[in-house]
Amino acid sequence: MILMKDIVRDGDPVLRSEAKQVTFPLSEEDQKLAADMMEYLVVSQDPEQAKKYGLRAGVGLAAPQVGVSKMMAAVLVPSEDPEKASPFTDVIINPVIISNSVQPGALLEGEGCLSVDEDVPGYVPRHDRITLRYQNLDGETKKVRLRDYPAIVCQHEIDHLHGILFYDHIDKEHPFTAPEDTVMFE
Ligand SMILES: O=CN(O)C[C@@H](CC1CCCC1)C(=O)N1NCCC[C@H]1C(=O)Nc1ccccn1
Numbered sequence: 001m002i003l004m005k006d007i008v009r010d011g012d013p014v015l016r017s018e019a020k021q022v023t024f025p026l027s028e029e030d031q032k033l034a035a036d037m038m039e040y041l042v043v044s045q046d047p048e049q050a051k052k053y054g055l056r057a058g059v060g061l062a063a064p065q066v067g068v069s070k071m072m073a074a075v076l077v078p079s080e081d082p083e084k085a086s087p088f089t090d091v092i093i094n095p096v097i098i099s100n101s102v103q104p105g106a107l108l109e110g111e112g113c114l115s116v117d118e119d120v121p122g123y124v125p126r127h128d129r130i131t132l133r134y135q136n137l138d139g140e141t142k143k144v145r146l147r148d149y150p151a152i153v154c155q156h157e158i159d160h161l162h163g164i165l166f167y168d169h170i171d172k173e174h175p176f177t178a179p180e181d182t183v184m185f186e
């Protein structure tokens, strides 16, 4: 089970490396890694379990964050209301953003990262809408269109696979400015 002690923190070169493509069929090791990363998200989003294991709740986790430089990330975007399904839940392998809106999108409250212990305030301008192509655990190629929060989460994870951290996108001089047509959301 992945615990906070297993999460690599900023400063470790693995977080600034280009991850390697994952080959199929997945090795036993890659299958376990994917399962462990998704398990972290599930457990961390259950307040009781998170407390029990001392986990910071997460909606995404990329392999480099557990020291594995491979093109793989788990995403579990919680649904707004318990009756509804999650807007996006999957393990995205060898993900590529094949198209995106010109219009930017950003979280009003900025972003954080399980691998960055200090808060870095500021808007993180990303694409508001993306078309994402990736392979799932079965090696099937998926193509999904995402917008707003699910799109932000996936972009944050894909950045990790290319050695990019959220604060790289924050304007140092004017952290709370964003292009005027930016869609801002909670
Ligand atoms: O690369 C992956 N990471 O670094 C985990 C990050 C990924 C998100 C940050 C912004 C977009 C994707 C993460 O999830 N967080 N960042 C740090 C602490 C908070 C936590 C979070 O947003 N938690 C959350 C939010 C809603 C519901 C439940 N939990």
Ligand code: NI
Binding pocket: 112, 113, 114, 115, 156, 160
């Ligand atoms: Ni992160």
